[in-house]
Amino acid sequence: METFEFTIKGGDFKSIGYVSNTIKKIMHARNINPRDSRRIAVAIFEVETNIILYATQGTISVLFDNDKITVLARDEGMGIADVALAMREGYTTASDDIRRLGFGAGLGLSNIKKNSDITWISSIVNKGTQIVLIFFLTLVL
Amino acid sequence: MKKITDWQYICMLILNNLDLIMQIKEIAKTLDATIVVGDEATLSTEVKYGFATDLLSDLLKIDKNKTLLITGLATIQTIRAAMVMDVGAILLVRGKKALPEMIELARQNQMVLMEYKGSMFKACGILYQAGISPVY
Numbered sequence: 160m161e162t163f164e165f166t167i168k169g170g171d172f173k174s175i176g177y178v179s180n181t182i183k184k185i186m187h188a189r190n191i192n193p194r195d196s197r198r199i200a201v202a203i204f205e206v207e208t209n210i211i212l213y214a215t216q217g218t219i220s221v222l223f224d225n226d227k228i229t230v231l232a233r234d235e236g237m238g239i240a241d242v243a244l245a246m247r248e249g250y251t252t253a254s255d256d257i258r259r260l261g262f263g264a265g266l267g268l269s270n271i272k273k274n275s276d277i278t279w280i281s282s283i284v285n286k287g288t289q290i291v292l293i294f295f296l297t298l299v300l
Numbered sequence: 301m302k303k304i305t306d307w308q309y310i311c312m313l314i315l316n317n318l319d320l321i322m323q324i325k326e327i328a329k330t331l332d333a334t335i336v337v338g339d340e341a342t343l344s345t346e347v348k349y350g351f352a353t354d355l356l357s358d359l360l361k362i363d364k365n366k367t368l369l370i371t372g373l374a375t376i377q378t379i380r381a382a383m384v385m386d387v388g389a390i391l392l393v394r395g396k397k398a399l400p401e402m403i404e405l406a407r408q409n410q411m412v413l414m415e416y417k418g419s420m421f422k423a424c425g426i427l428y429q430a431g432i433s434p435v436y
Contacts, residue, residue, distance in 0.1 A: 173401075176380025183384060193386070200384045201360050261373045261381075264357035273361075 161223045167207060169215040169236060172260060179204035182221050189223070192297040198274040199228055199294050205267045206290060210234045212257050214287065230275075230292040239282040246272060246280075320431030321346045324389050324412050327368065330430050331423060333391060336398045337406040337413040345388055345412075350432040352424050356381040362435050370423050372396050379405045379413075388412060393420045 163185065165178045183200040191199075203219065210217035214236030222229040239245045246268045253263025272278045277293035325343040328335050335343065351362055352370035359369060359381050368389045369382055374396040382390055389412040392398060398406075398413050406413045416423055428434070 173376055175377045176384065180380055180383050197384070197386060204360060204381065204384050260375065260377060261354060261356040262377075264355050266357040266361060270357070270360055 163221045163223075165207075165219045167210045167214075167217045167219060167234075169211060169213070169217070169234075171211055175208050175211055175260075175262075176204055178207045178219055185223075186228075191228075195294065195296050199230075202271045202274040202292055202294075203230060205271045206230065206232045206292075208262060209267055209288075210236075212253070212262060213237055217287075226296055226298075228294045228296065230290070230294075232290040232292075233287065234289075235287040238284040238286055238288055239280075240284050242268075242280050242282055320433070321348050321366070322430065322432060323347070324368070324414075327389075327391070327427065327430075327432075328414055331391070331414075331416050331418070331426055333414040333416040335412070335414050337403055337411065338389075342388065342410050342412050347389060348433060349435045350424065350427050351387075351435045352420050354420075359385060359387070364435050367435060368427075368432065370420055370427075372420060374398060374402065376401050376405060378402070379409075379411065382411065383409055390414070391416055391423060393418065393423050 179200045182203055183196055186196040207219060214234035217232060217234030220231040244250055248269045249265040251263050251265030257263040275292040276295045279291040282288040323344050323346055327347060346366055347368045348366040349364045350368045350370055353359055354371055354373050356377060365386060367387050368391060369387045370391045370393060371378060372394045374392050379402050391414045393416050395417050397415060403413065
């Protein structure tokens with residue numbers, strides 16, 4: 160197993176997409192199926208975007224196994240008051256500034272769930288959020 | 301009113317269901333768009349679908365290859381979102397100019413970046429008429 164860790168600063172809008180694209184390049188180098196590679200990168204893109212937009216700081220760890228990839232994300236920040244509600248498409252608490260950047264449509268968490276095989280989200284208001292995602296890789300015969 | 305015969309109707313149905321593919325350089329020529337980043341190899345790649353949005357969250361939900369992104373969002377995040385989605389070509393509409401960091405990142409990742417003076421609606425209309433299909 161190999162692990163890659165990233166530290167993320169809240170409010171660092173310019174770095175949105177850096178972690179997901181770095182992991183995508185690693186997956187490409189390891190010949191991971193392009194469909195898997197895309198769905199994993201999309202989920203990580205949404206996770207890192209959420210940390211940058213809504214938290215003060217956070218970390219993302221990506222664990223590579225032969226048959227699966229696990230993403231662990233932890234952040235400190237405002238947290239999510241109602242995770243079930245936040246999972247609904249269209250529900251958003253985004254500011255106008257966030258919308259001007261092209262985010263905040265209320266699709267992030269539902270898109271994370273759609274692209275991962277196992278999704279676990281736990282959050283405490285004014286403390287932070289923890290997310291665990293597991294992606295089972297398609298076997299290439 | 302002109303009557304459409306059966307064979308004309310059948311031809312229309314066939315044409316509507318044909319998967320038309322255009323090279324990116326043909327798209328640039330059709331729109332008279334400015335190519336900001338692109339070389340002979342990347343401009344020769346094929347595009348089958350068009351997706352127009354100013355919301356990156358929407359882009360992250362599509363599931364098609366050979367897609368051209370049509371957007372007025374000239375940010376570095378647009379390039380990164382396109383990279384994640386394997387979108388190889390971006391058309392910036394409404395006269396938006398690509399930022400230097402966008403140009404650099406697009407160049408490093410063999411993407412095509414184009415600028416178009418017209419509106420998003422106009423670009424979509426022309427490309428749809430030329431045979432580019434919607435993602436859904």
